[in-house]
Every structure is written in C-alpha cells, then in structure tokens.
Amino acid sequence: MPSWVPTLLKLAAVYNLAWGTFVVLYPRLPFDWLGLDVPNYPSIVQCLGMVIGVYGIGYWIAARDAATHWPIVLVGLLGKVFGPIGFVYTAFHGNLPWSMGLTILTNDVAWWLPFCAILVHAARIDEARLARETGLSLEQALRAAILPDGQSVYERSFQSPLLLVCVRHLGCTFCREMLADLGRQRDDVIRAGLTPVVVSMGTVAQAAPMLLAYGLNDVAHLSDPERRLYRALELPFGSFAQLFGCKTVWRAVAEGVVLRFGFGRMVGNGLQLSGTFVVRNGIIEQAHRHTSTADRADFKNLACGVTSGSMRTGVVS
Structure with missing residues (x-):
C-alpha cells in the first residue's frame, strides 16, 4: 500500500x-x-x-x-x-x-x-x-480453457488462429462498445482466417443476451469467473486513473458511449482491464492490452497483422 x-x-x-x-x-x-x-x-x-x-x-x-x-x-x-x-x-x-x-x-x-x-x-x-497462489502458465491456461465443442483453446489454435477478445465485466458500457465493434468487424476477422472467441467473467447464460444483442450469438464464448485466463494473458487490474481518468469520463460522457450502449449490473470484477489476443500454435502472436477502460481495439487491424506476418498492435485512439 x-x-x-x-x-x-x-x-x-x-x-x-x-x-x-x-x-x-x-x-x-x-x-x-x-x-x-x-x-x-x-x-x-x-x-x-x-x-x-x-x-x-x-x-x-x-x-x-x-x-x-x-x-x-x-x-x-x-x-x-x-x-x-x-x-x-x-x-x-x-x-x-x-x-x-x-x-x-x-x-x-x-x-x-x-x-x-x-x-x-x-x-x-x-x-x-x-x-501467486493459483496462477497458471499461459500454456496451462490455454489448455484449461475449453471451447463449447469440447476442444481447448490450445488445441484449436494449432488448427486455425484464434482471436481472443477478453472483455471487462458485462455491465460495463465500454464492454458493450467492444462487443459492438467486434460485431461490425467479425466478417473481416473471419476472412483473415481467424476464429473470434469472446472471453468474459460471466457465465454462458449471463453473456448470451449480450452476444445476441451485437450479432455475436454464434461466436464461441469462454466463461472465466476466476480470471485464470485473464491473469495468464497478463491482463491487470486498472489503476484509479485507468478506471476513472479523464479519457474514460470524456469518452463515456462527451463522446456519448453511455448514451449509445448504456450499462448494467456488474458481472465480474469491475477493476479488470480488457485485451485482445491472436493465438496461433499455442503462442500469442498479437496482443492489445488496454491501458484504460476507454481503449478500443481494431480487430480488423489485428487480424490483418497476422495475415501479413506483422507484429503490430491495432489501436483506435
């Protein structure tokens, strides 16, 4: 402290x-x-x-x-x-x-x-x-993350690269914006050869209405209430400035994110930051870890980066 x-x-x-x-x-x-x-x-x-x-x-x-x-x-x-x-x-x-x-x-x-x-x-x-007490290595966490078809993320990544979209708690207005962005860009992601997977701290039942609202009801969802995958992917808790700073307030109010997407009951830890990762052959090829709750990931840019062999990070400021 x-x-x-x-x-x-x-x-x-x-x-x-x-x-x-x-x-x-x-x-x-x-x-x-x-x-x-x-x-x-x-x-x-x-x-x-x-x-x-x-x-x-x-x-x-x-x-x-x-x-x-x-x-x-x-x-x-x-x-x-x-x-x-x-x-x-x-x-x-x-x-x-x-x-x-x-x-x-x-x-x-x-x-x-x-x-x-x-x-x-x-x-x-x-x-x-x-x-320190319950942390898994990245490989262990990817093996423990089981997709709806019974395969682990680790196994599936050897068949085709995955786009893991790790959202904040499901009630967060920026989480909803993130899912809306993914809904608009999902076809570009799939054309680039990646399979999108949404990771949240909520249950499958809690996430289902949100995914349906943004046209992602057929996208695989991983429930990670203990945040083992979040921790293995090195997604930290946000600081006070990252959670409630000027950028967050500006985007929420001045840019109208709250008016467009609303907010709901907190499902998961409200301090968790989001992140997006491209996983191929059991390793992370691309990563965009949010530095504030108001960050946005450019999913198309991340997917194209993998296709071209680039290691860039897609960010929308």
Whole structure:
C-alpha cells in the first residue's frame, strides 16, 4: 500500500471521532449555526454522532493494514455515497433545507476519491496474491480453457488462429462498445482466417443476451469467473486513473458511449482491464492490452497483422 493510505485513514478516523464527539456533546449547535429549528428529539442527532464516531474507530483499525481491512473502507465509502443521495432526495422533496448539505461536502464528498483509490490498491494487492497462489502458465491456461465443442483453446489454435477478445465485466458500457465493434468487424476477422472467441467473467447464460444483442450469438464464448485466463494473458487490474481518468469520463460522457450502449449490473470484477489476443500454435502472436477502460481495439487491424506476418498492435485512439 502507498504510504499515504494509513495517513489518510488515520486522518479520517480523527475527523470522524472529533465530529461524532462534537455532535454527541452539542447536538443543537449545528442547527444554530445554520439558522435552523432545533429538532424536538436531539437524542436522535446524538445517536447519529455516535455512529459517525464508531466509523472513526473502524478507519483507525483499517489504517494498520488497508489491504486486509478493505471491507471497512468499502462500508465507509457506501455510507458516504448513499448519505448524500438520501439527502438530495429528501431536500428535493422539501423535507430538509438545502443548507444542511454544507456538512456533506466535508463529511462525505471530500472522501470519495481517496477511499476509491484505497479500494483499487487493495484489490490490486489481492490480485497479486491470487496470482501467486493459483496462477497458471499461459500454456496451462490455454489448455484449461475449453471451447463449447469440447476442444481447448490450445488445441484449436494449432488448427486455425484464434482471436481472443477478453472483455471487462458485462455491465460495463465500454464492454458493450467492444462487443459492438467486434460485431461490425467479425466478417473481416473471419476472412483473415481467424476464429473470434469472446472471453468474459460471466457465465454462458449471463453473456448470451449480450452476444445476441451485437450479432455475436454464434461466436464461441469462454466463461472465466476466476480470471485464470485473464491473469495468464497478463491482463491487470486498472489503476484509479485507468478506471476513472479523464479519457474514460470524456469518452463515456462527451463522446456519448453511455448514451449509445448504456450499462448494467456488474458481472465480474469491475477493476479488470480488457485485451485482445491472436493465438496461433499455442503462442500469442498479437496482443492489445488496454491501458484504460476507454481503449478500443481494431480487430480488423489485428487480424490483418497476422495475415501479413506483422507484429503490430491495432489501436483506435
């Protein structure tokens, strides 16, 4: 874990303990500051202060080893997200004054990014541990990946090259864009002599509606919920910038990817990055590993690269 993580969690702990203690001791004072009517039952506010203080104890514990105690950080983040959502809903319907939202900026919103970053780091550490404990070599993973006809990817690659399209979780809007790109370019890929195979972390049943939606219902699908093939292909978890950076936000919003493809329930690990690989004779001939969730692979370019003997990587910026 980066050195700033325990420092930030201890800061969050001190902040919560201080704020919680203050509310318990002086439940009426925040209302006086905001010029609001004091509630008839200040003990309710004191109970809220107690809960805030207890979170502080949790953050102090998590600061000792955030990679192990990441659920505490996750619960804290959920509270800091759902709390503001509840406030906005209530204030919008006129049941709370908007001025009460001032405390949300320091109590909740200010912690969103650092808490997300901590969870990303914790997931990457856990991924490295799993890779050490259960990781397969590339050949082992290709032999273990069984296609719908019963052949392994390794065996099939000696008959004809395969285009392995490893997508992010099935609810991701960029995963859907990736499948739409493959649907448009599949004929070019097949004409180049490659057989496309979609790899996801979802089950066959979970992936089937998505493949059908983009004209890929007759394309072979590999389910890899434990991400053994993803790890063997050296597809990492994304960093905070790779997952939520400017490029991702720009493409999702400004370029309208979310409007065109929507998004759904997360099926698989949301930190996983995508990648596309050409496998021939049991080895990787071409690879495009995404450097952000918003990257796009040019499948036709990858396929033509194999046909011409080139080792280039097809990328759409």
